[in-house]
Amino acid sequence: MKLPANSVEKVEVSAYTIPTDAPEGDGTLQWDSTTLIVSEIHAANHIGLGYTYGSKATAWIADHLAGKCLLHKPALDIPGLHASMVAQVRNDGSRGIASMGISALDVALWDLKAKLLGCSLADLLGAAHAGVMAYGSGGFTTYSNTQLAAQLSGWAADGLKSVKMKIGAEPAADLERVRTAREAIGPSVNLFVDANGAYDARRAIAFANSFEQFSVTWFEEPVSSDDLDGLRRVRDRAPDAMEIAAGEYGYDSLYFRRMLEAESVDVLQLDATRCKGFTGFLEAAAIAASFGCPVSAHCAPSLHMHVGCAVPQFRHVEYFHDHARIEEMLFDGFIPPTDGQLRPDRSRPGMGLIFRHRDAERFLVWRNK
Numbered sequence: 001m002k003l004p005a006n007s008v009e010k011v012e013v014s015a016y017t018i019p020t021d022a023p024e025g026d027g028t029l030q031w032d033s034t035t036l037i038v039s040e041i042h043a044a045n046h047i048g049l050g051y052t053y054g055s056k057a058t059a060w061i062a063d064h065l066a067g068k069c070l071l072h073k074p075a076l077d078i079p080g081l082h083a084s085m086v087a088q089v090r091n092d093g094s095r096g097i098a099s100m101g102i103s104a105l106d107v108a109l110w111d112l113k114a115k116l117l118g119c120s121l122a123d124l125l126g127a128a129h130a131g132v133m134a135y136g137s138g139g140f141t142t143y144s145n146t147q148l149a150a151q152l153s154g155w156a157a158d159g160l161k162s163v164k165m166k167i168g169a170e171p172a173a174d175l176e177r178v179r180t181a182r183e184a185i186g187p188s189v190n191l192f193v194d195a196n197g198a199y200d201a202r203r204a205i206a207f208a209n210s211f212e213q214f215s216v217t218w219f220e221e222p223v224s225s226d227d228l229d230g231l232r233r234v235r236d237r238a239p240d241a242m243e244i245a246a247g248e249y250g251y252d253s254l255y256f257r258r259m260l261e262a263e264s265v266d267v268l269q270l271d272a273t274r275c276k277g278f279t280g281f282l283e284a285a286a287i288a289a290s291f292g293c294p295v296s297a298h299c300a301p302s303l304h305m306h307v308g309c310a311v312p313q314f315r316h317v318e319y320f321h322d323h324a325r326i327e328e329m330l331f332d333g334f335i336p337p338t339d340g341q342l343r344p345d346r347s348r349p350g351m352g353l354i355f356r357h358r359d360a361e362r363f364l365v366w367r368n369k
Contacts, residue, residue: 005044005074006043006044006074006075006076006116007041007043007072007073007074007075008041008042008066008070008071008072008073008074008075009041009042009043009070009071009072010038010041010042010071010232011039011040011041011063011066011067011070011105011108011368012038012039012042012367012368013039013040013059013062013066013104014037014038014040014057014059014061014228014360014364014365014366014367014368014369015035015036015037015038015058015059015364015365015366015367016035016036016038016360016363016365017033017034017035017036017056017275017363017365018033018034018035018236018326018329018363019033019202020032020033020034020322021033021325022140022142022143022147023140023142024142024174025140025141025142025166025169025197026141026142026166026168026169026194026195026198027141027166027167027168027169027195027196027197027198027199027351028168028169028196028197028198029107029132029196030141030142034053034094034322034323034326035053035054035055035056035072035365036052036053036326036330036363037050037051037052037053037054037058037059037062037086037100037101037107037361038051038104038274038355038360039051039062039066039094039104039107039108040071040108040186040355041066041075041105041108041109041112043075043116043351044075044116046112046115046116047112047115047351048075048108048109048110048111048112048113048115048156048242049107049108049111049350049351049353049354050082050103050104050105050106050107050108050109050110050111050277051273051300051303051355051363052100052101052103052104052107052238052273052274052300053098053300053323054154054273054300055097056099056365056366057097057121058097058100058101058104059101059366059368060366061089061098061100061101062101062104063368064101064203065085065088065101065102065105066105068088068319069082069085069088070085070105070109070178072219074114074248074334075109075112076113076116078106078109078110078113079278079279081111082102082106082276082279082327085105085106086102086276089102094251094252094355095206095251095252096251099230099251099252099274099275100273100274101282102276102277102280103271103272103273103274103275103276103277103280104273104277105277105278105334106277106278106279106280107232107272107273107303109277109319110124110125110277110278110279110350111350111351111353112350113219114349114350114351115349116117118349119349120306120344120345120347120348120349120350120351121306121307121344121350121352121353122309122310122344122346123346124185125282125306125307125309125310126310127309127310128309128310128311128312128314129308129309129314130309130343131305131309131341131342131343131344132297132304132305132308132309132316132317132341133161133162133311133315133316133317133318133340133341133342134160134301134305134317134318134340134341134342135151135160135161135162135163135164135190135192135316135317135318135319135335136156136158136160136162136163136164136319136321137163137164137192137194137318137319137320137321138151138152138163138164138165138166138320138321138322139151139163139164139166139181140166141166141167141168141169141170145176145177145180145220148165148177148180148181149180149181149183149184150183150184151200151316151321152165152181152184152185152337153185155183155263155319156186156189158337159337159338159339159340160189160319160337160340161190161346162188162189162191162192162217162218162316162328163181163185163189163190163191163192163338164191164192164193164194164218164220164343165177165178165181165191165192165193165194166192166193166194166195166196166317167193167195167198167207168195168197168198168199169198169291171198171199171207173282174207174252175207175210175211178191178193178211178214178349180212181214182201182214182215187198187215190216190218191214191216191217191218192216192218192219192220193211193216193218193219193220194219194220194221194235195207195219195221195222195223195348196220196221197221197222197224197225197227199222199223200223200230201223201227201229201230201233201234202210203235204222204223204230204234205233205237205238207219207222208222208234208237208238208239208242209237209238209239210239212239212240212242215241216242216313217241217242217243218242218245218246218267219234219238219242219243219244219245219273220244220246220267220269221245221246221248222234222244225246225248225249225250225253225259226249228258228262228264229257229262231244231246231259231262231264232262232263232264235263235264235265235266243267244264244265244266244267245265245266245267245268245269245296246259246265246268246269247259247265247268247269247270247298248269248270248271248274248298248299248309249274249345250271250274250275250284251269251271251274251275251276251280252275252280253280253283253284253287254261256268256270256284256287256288257273257287258286259308260287260291260293266293266294267294267295267296267315268284268288268293268294268295268296269295269296269297269306270284270285270288270295270296270297271297271298271299271300272297272300272303272304272307273299273300273303274298278307281297281307282310282311285311285313285314287312288313289312293313294313294314294315295311295313295315295318296317296318297314297316297318298318299318299320299321299323300320300323300327300334301317301318301319301320301324301327302323302327302331302333302334302351302353303341303351304317304318305317305335305342305343305344308342308346308352317342319337324336329359330355330356330359330360331353331354331355331356332353332354332356333345333348333351333352333353333354334353335352336348358366
């Protein structure tokens with residue numbers, strides 16, 4: 001049987017669990033490792049690279065979907081391939097790890113398409129911006145105040161204009177930790193806080209007003225992102241200069257539309273490694289634009305800088321400590337921020353990234369056969 005031109009010949013999926021460089025935690029969870037799921041789609045002597053972060057079970061789902069929906073299909077037909085994957089997980093639920101598996105494959109398809117057409121992903125998507133602002137993100141609740149101050153002040157010294165810290169694990173200590181952060185970064189750097197849904201609305205409102213003295217301009221997930229009424233209550237009562245943000249746990253456009261219809265956020269967070277890849281990210285960004293709402297990308301900075309450049313109302317990308325560390329460790333073509341911005345190298349095809357298998361091998365926990 002003769003296959004269509006540029007058809008998918010093979011899909012490799014693997015999972016790697018990388019220890020953190022120190023214990024990490026936020027308002028509702030602690031962890032000591034991060035698992036990277038990598039998908040590589042082969043067609044016409046090119047390899048499209050995609051990835052996500054999550055349970056290694058995501059790798060099995062991605063492998064299953066690749067076999068069912070991608071093999072021997074035209075690699076350029078991303079809308080059809082994407083719809084096929086979404087349909088395939090109907091009975092299993094299209095959110096959670098199923099959506100993350102789709103995300104890794106969809107990102108790889110877009111990377112592959114750019115390579116097949118001989119251009120960068122930014123040129124394929126069309127750029128609204130030459131680069132995107134990045135903000136330093138870490139400040140884990142497991143850090144001492146000394147560690148917190150060193151990390152945040154280091155990002156400020158590197159030229160990042162905004163930094164974010166975690167709060168909520170020990171509410172009694174939060175004000176002092178925020179004070180420590182503000183003193184470390186000085187008055188000219190924006191300070192963001194992220195509770196990861198640790199508070200109820202009443203306590204979140206009280207903290208929002210207490211944080212005003214430290215010029216906190218961004219309060220992320222003050223309550224659970226599923227509590228749309230609680231988010232709206234916090235947004236209504238927070239200081240005028242403080243934006244309420246959420247959305248990183250959204251897996252499809254219906255989720256984001258409900259959040260925006262409820263007037264729950266000032267900035268909508270999107271994560272292409274969760275919301276069904278670049279296809280899902282762009283769909284969600286279009287919905288946000290229809291509400292006049294800016295968007296911010298959650299984590300995976302090396303991936304999000306590209307799609308962020310294509311979104312007119314894009315605010316910034318989260319330069320998350322653990323993901324930036326892993327991406328620098330395992331990907332050739334990693335680009336750190338310069339003067340607070342991430343700028344894709346548009347002379348390189350696709351996302352400009354090459355996965356270093358040899359360096360990653362010691363972290364391998366699963367690979368398809």
